[in-house]
Amino acid sequence: MESEISGADLSVSIGGLRLKNPVMTASGTFGYAKEFEPYVNLHRLGAVVVKGISLEPRAGNPPPRIVETSCGMLNAIGLENVGVDRFISEKMESLQAVTVPVVVNILGDTVNEYREIAERLVDVEGVAAIEVNISCPNVKKGGVAFGTVPEMAAAVTAAVKKVSSVPVIVKLSPNVTDVTNIARAVEDGGADAVSLINTLIGMAVDLRSRRPALANVIGGLSGPAIKPVALRMVYQVAQTVSIPVIGIGGIETAEDVLEFMLAGATAVQIGTANFVNPRASEEAVEGLARYVTEQKLISIREMIGALVLS
Amino acid sequence: MSQFQEKTQIIRFEQLSSDIVRLTLDSPDIASRAKPGQFVMVKAGEGRDPLLRRPFSISQTSNERHFQILFKVVGSGTSILAHYRVGEYLSVLGPLGNGYQVDCDDDNCLVGGGMGIAPLLFLGKWLVRVCPQNPPLVVIGARTAAELSPLVKDFEELGLRVHTATDDGSLGHHGFVIDVLKTINLGSSSRMHVCGPYPMMAAMHLFCKERGLSCQVSMETHMACGMGACLGCIVPSRKGVYAHACSDGPVFDAKELVWKVK
Ligand SMILES: Cc1cc2nc3c(=O)[nH]c(=O)nc-3n(C[C@H](O)[C@H](O)[C@H](O)COP(=O)(O)OP(=O)(O)OC[C@H]3O[C@@H](n4cnc5c(N)ncnc54)[C@H](O)[C@@H]3O)c2cc1C
Ligand SMILES: Cc1cc2nc3c(=O)[nH]c(=O)nc-3n(C[C@H](O)[C@H](O)[C@H](O)COP(=O)(O)O)c2cc1C
Numbered sequence: 333m334e335s336e337i338s339g340a341d342l343s344v345s346i347g348g349l350r351l352k353n354p355v356m357t358a359s360g361t362f363g364y365a366k367e368f369e370p371y372v373n374l375h376r377l378g379a380v381v382v383k384g385i386s387l388e389p390r391a392g393n394p395p396p397r398i399v400e401t402s403c404g405m406l407n408a409i410g411l412e413n414v415g416v417d418r419f420i421s422e423k424m425e426s427l428q429a430v431t432v433p434v435v436v437n438i439l440g441d442t443v444n445e446y447r448e449i450a451e452r453l454v455d456v457e458g459v460a461a462i463e464v465n466i467s468c469p470n471v472k473k474g475g476v477a478f479g480t481v482p483e484m485a486a487a488v489t490a491a492v493k494k495v496s497s498v499p500v501i502v503k504l505s506p507n508v509t510d511v512t513n514i515a516r517a518v519e520d521g522g523a524d525a526v527s528l529i530n531t532l533i534g535m536a537v538d539l540r541s542r543r544p545a546l547a548n549v550i551g552g553l554s555g556p557a558i559k560p561v562a563l564r565m566v567y568q569v570a571q572t573v574s575i576p577v578i579g580i581g582g583i584e585t586a587e588d589v590l591e592f593m594l595a596g597a598t599a600v601q602i603g604t605a606n607f608v609n610p611r612a613s614e615e616a617v618e619g620l621a622r623y624v625t626e627q628k629l630i631s632i633r634e635m636i637g638a639l640v641l642s
Numbered sequence: 643m644s645q646f647q648e649k650t651q652i653i654r655f656e657q658l659s660s661d662i663v664r665l666t667l668d669s670p671d672i673a674s675r676a677k678p679g680q681f682v683m684v685k686a687g688e689g690r691d692p693l694l695r696r697p698f699s700i701s702q703t704s705n706e707r708h709f710q711i712l713f714k715v716v717g718s719g720t721s722i723l724a725h726y727r728v729g730e731y732l733s734v735l736g737p738l739g740n741g742y743q744v745d746c747d748d749d750n751c752l753v754g755g756g757m758g759i760a761p762l763l764f765l766g767k768w769l770v771r772v773c774p775q776n777p778p779l780v781v782i783g784a785r786t787a788a789e790l791s792p793l794v795k796d797f798e799e800l801g802l803r804v805h806t807a808t809d810d811g812s813l814g815h816h817g818f819v820i821d822v823l824k825t826i827n828l829g830s831s832s833r834m835h836v837c838g839p840y841p842m843m844a845a846m847h848l849f850c851k852e853r854g855l856s857c858q859v860s861m862e863t864h865m866a867c868g869m870g871a872c873l874g875c876i877v878p879s880r881k882g883v884y885a886h887a888c889s890d891g892p893v894f895d896a897k898e899l900v901w902k903v904k
């Protein structure tokens with residue numbers, strides 16, 4: 333293992349979870365971490381977040397599932413995953429070898445499903461925190477996404493929080509009129525932190541075939557194209573709640589991380605950039621260390637919410 | 643298995659036809675480990691548009707140090723790549739994917755269409771070296787002679803006999819490679835290694851199924867990561883619902899896949 337980067341204090345704390353630096357990887361963009369081992373020294377990251385896990389295995393959507401758009405991409409993976417039981421029996425072992433906190437992202441069709449997944453993860457060694465993806469349709473409420481109705485978002489949060497013994501991060505959907513209402517609701521529901529943003533719903537058309545570019549017609553937009561929207565939402569939410577905020581959306585470099593921290597993020601997640609540069613997360617950590625040293629900061633925490641407004 | 647993320651220098655640039663380019667890249671790490679059928683993910687340009695890397699088959703290696711990619715300009719990424727010059731650097735990830743399975747006891751047969759010929763050149767070279775007593779049969783096709791001729795030459799330099807077909811009849815048989823195959827007496831131990839457009843591979847699957855021949859195909863899908871992380875690159879499979887072209891493939895036994903026949 334390589335030695336830690338310089339002496340810069342990059343550590344941050346998320347609802348009781350201590351991270352040696354604020355750089356996490358975003359769910360669905362980092363596999364189960366193992367895929368990135370040839371490229372990244374995983375031990376240098378703040379935390380890894382694994383692909384979203386549901387109660388039962390899901391096959392996901394038909395192809396094509398991804399299409400590139402200007403400075404971004406649309407995906408309609410359809411939450412393909414092996415299900416919580418196989419996740420625990422097949423994927424946890426290699427994750428336990430990762431020395432940084434592993435955050436398990438969960439999703440469900442009903443409040444009960446979320447609760448049940450969280451229950452099965454209790455006492456599983458190596459699960460440092462749970463991230464709740466609430467951008468999923470609530471099948472009991474006509475398919476309205478949990479993350480778009482404050483009461484539903486709060487109910488899922490409370491259900492997961494009640495059974496979990498680790499910090500619970502709630503991942504917010506940007507596809508709402510006022511994200512601060514949802515953020516407040518999940519804070520009231522007991523969330524230890526919020527992360528945002530999930531992908532923005534979008535669409536692309538292939539003129540030549542006159543078909544939608546994705547088999548699912550609509551998909552989630554991610555990558556540099558969404559960064560301004562993400563920054564705005566992180567800023568608004570950080571003004572609203574008192575729990576830590578994890579910034580996500582179009583982050584590639586240490587400069588991006590620092591911008592999100594100024595806007596109020598305590599930590600960040602890197603998503604789509606991992607596909608382009610598998611070393612993006614580690615390089616961001618290196619860049620943060622250089623910045624802290626160059627700027628003679630005592631700690632990176634000085635950057636959180638330090639946006640100069642006047 | 644080891645993969646690398648590298649800045650590789652372009653040491654040779656060849657314009658094979660008006661829209662087909664071949665780049666030779668200097669990368670001992672990738673070239674010495676690559677197997678036929680594997681691919682690399684290449685970043686076109688330094689900017690964010692195009693954002694994602696593009697997948698290309700490794701079309702040849704030499705001296706355990708150089709490897710080639712062969713591509714046709716079809717969109718933004720490939721047109722940027724076609725403007726690189728010798729001495730410049732390209733960011734490459736690889737070698738990725740599983741590669742073709744080869745057995746010298748089989749009568750190996752390389753069947754390629756268009757840019758699908760790229761990985762078969764590597765496979766042909768490999769077979770000539772590993773199974774010198776049993777050289778593969780080569781049947782390749784493209785739209786026109788201009789596209790096909792430079793590649794025919796490469797196979798012939800390996801000492802292989804090449805059967806050709808073109809859509810416009812400008813070289814070899816006027817029509818499809820499968821028509822050519824139908825005129826050849828194929829033994830029961832023939833193993834087809836196929837790469838080309840989807841309709842051609844679907845037709846090859848049926849052709850082989852009817853004759854009880856083994857058929858390996860290399861699948862093209864939209865890929866964001868190339869390493870099993872995004873789950874974007876699926877192909878319908880009989881083993882489970884979907885397989886992932888980048889990590890379970892790109893080479894599959896055609897029987898394992900679900901084919902959509904139009
Ligand atoms: C494993 C693998 C190996 C490949 N090997 C080669 C090779 O050796 N030589 C070669 O020329 N090409 C190869 N391809 C295809 C190549 O990746 C695409 O042609 C390339 O990504 C197009 O990029 P672009 O930016 O120029 O086109 P874009 O602007 O992205 O797209 C232009 C057009 O091409 C289509 N397209 C984009 N990507 C693909 C794709 N992966 N498959 C089919 N259609 C696509 C788009 O839908 C669009 O209609 C391979 C693909 C895979 C998955
Ligand atoms: C291919 C892909 C798959 C994703 N899968 C999930 C998932 O399973 N659960 C989840 O909460 N978010 C998922 N996301 C959303 C990302 O975690 C992240 O919130 C989003 O992509 C924005 O960040 P980025 O611009 O850095 O990619 C996925 C994103 C992509 C591109």
Ligand code: FES
Nearest residue numbers: 868870873875888
């Ligand atoms: S291309 Fe990303 S999983 Fe295959």
